[in-house]
Amino acid sequence: MANYEADSTGIDSSTVRVLIENGEYWLTNRGDLAILDVTVRRLSERWPGARLGVLTYAPSLLRAFAPAAEPVTYRRGSRWSRSGPWWQVPAYAGPRLVGPVSAGWWAVSDRPRHYARKVRDSLRTPTAVPDETGRIPRIPMAVRDASLVLAMGGGYMTDVDPYQAHRTLDLLERAADLHIPTAMCGQGIGPLTGEHILAHAMRVLPKVDLIAVREQERGPALLRSLGVPSERVVVTGDDAVELAYGMQSDTIGTDIGVCLRVAGYSPVTDRAQDVVGRVLRGFAGTVDAGLVPLIVSEYEAEDRHSTMPLVDGFPIVRPTVGRFASARDLVSEVARCRVLVTGAYHVAVFALAQGIPVVGLSTSRYYDDKLGGLSGMFPGGVELVQLAEDGLDERLTRAIHRMWREAPGLRSDLRAQARAQVSASKQAFERVFALVESEQSRRATER
CATH class of the missing domain: 3.40.50.2000 (Glycogen Phosphorylase B;)
Known part of the structure; x- marks a missing residue:
């Protein structure tokens, strides 16, 4: 067994990397920002040395809203972000200063970047196969190094937002195939009626290690109909409840x-x-x-x-x-x-x-x-x-x-x-923590 520096959880938290599916990549919704606040704080308190990567299209704004997190851009090949003093600037400046600069930069650079990406993709040899809908999943490279892939709370697993639902399912499926622990917390599940999204959810969701839903009226029954084992489903309420x-x-x-x-x-x-x-x-x-x-x-x-x-x-x-x-x-x-x-x-x-x-x-x-x-x-x-x-x-x-x-x-x-509900949500996170810590301990003893 190799030596490692264990913290109060019994593992070396500096080895933990959590990839967080944010659900709203532009950071324009304060409901999602509340969940991000709670999620990042809970993970940071449990694993002070962990790297917490959040999928986003607004990296500077993420640093301003959540200084303990680091941005991971949602695109094929995207890796964990670079560290350094530059990335501390948005955290110190705060969203009110960083926000207008970030929005202005995206306004002037989005179109040129879109065309550059199309040209770059056209010159690459295809490595991904389109699914039955013709989509080519854009899964970040960062997932390969993750200790946990966590789909943060939100109401995006639904017919109303098929693009976000599919890309979340893509990410979770890739993590499960790599035997990386997966969890979905504070989720609003459904309505789900579309043929393709139902088939995708039925293929992926039973593989997820834990699904915590924010209501008891529809979500649990829908998950059962999709083949998710009942022991993997828990009702917690919305994670944003804790902040308010x-x-x-x-x-x-x-x-x-x-x-x-x-x-x-x-x-x-x-x-x-x-x-x-x-x-x-x-x-x-x-x-x-x-x-x-x-x-x-x-x-x-x-x-x-x-x-x-x-x-x-x-x-x-x-x-x-x-x-x-x-x-x-x-x-x-x-x-x-x-x-x-x-x-x-x-x-x-x-x-x-x-x-x-x-x-x-x-x-x-x-x-x-x-x-x-x-x-x-x-x-x-x-x-x-x-x-x-x-x-x-x-x-x-x-x-x-x-x-x-x-x-x-x-x-x-x-x-x-x-x-x-705050208590139930925290208990669900304890189960998520246990998924990672048991896996980290197992790997440590094998070294």
Whole structure:
């Protein structure tokens, strides 16, 4: 047996490399940033000397948001990043300074880089075989050196985001083929109905060592139908719950938070938007509350474009967080609220984890599942309102009124549910740690 420097876990953590599938490579969603915050912190605390590689398209911004992580670009052949003093600059500068520079650089360089990559790829001898859909998986070389491949929490294993679902499955399958431990934490699984994505998931997911899902209504049953052994599936809640739960305020808020997501996977008519805005402003006026626009996704400013018109003209509107604000900044704004009205998932997580009830807005099965699953994890804390049905004005008014009235009584129970989910999530990570540590110990004894 060779000598090695063991830490409190019994292994030399400097030998550990964790490759993290981030789910949102541009770092434009504060829900994903909250999960990144929790994931990187947990891994760093367990293995202080480990290298934590995060797949991203914005390396400098990653360093600014998560100084303990290192960027790994998602492309074929991509390796672990270079170290050195230069990479500490974004961490010291922070996302508010690094963000505009990073965005500007990508704006001017993306097209030339795209053409250069096409030329380079055309000159290479093909080494990858297209799958049944014609895709050629782009698996980073960094996976070969990984001690663990971890698919971070998110709602991307779904028909709505087939590109991200397929590339996550590609990565996990490659790791499993190399006998590298794999795990998926805080996952929103489904809906999955497409022929190709179902076949891909059925081939890969049963190979994953542990899958922790964020809700109990749909995910576990879907995973069973895909052949995943039940002992490899655990319900934990969303990993972002821990960040918000740890920032809860001692006093109940006095404002109404609002976020409306309008996108291809969340279609909302102009009429429904008008009704939501009118009801919000009318109700806030009757209870003398301020309105707090809560921006989760900065992708093409989608949340700003659909949320800000709802508060336009109201006398008390709280300032919005900046373009490159952190998840913690948004959680602090949520704490101002007594009630949240939202069509976006993660801001609802931030509210419920602090004991704040939610009126959820939905027009699609995707959001029915997301917000319905959240309701199952926080009983009594979410009332779902369908925006596409008749009588929206009356139904939404009634829902907001009820949640406003019941908010003080719900606060303690919601926080208790959040506390239980934090505990379950940590227990799932303990199982992930054990996967790696047992493998590292085995290898150490063989040297």
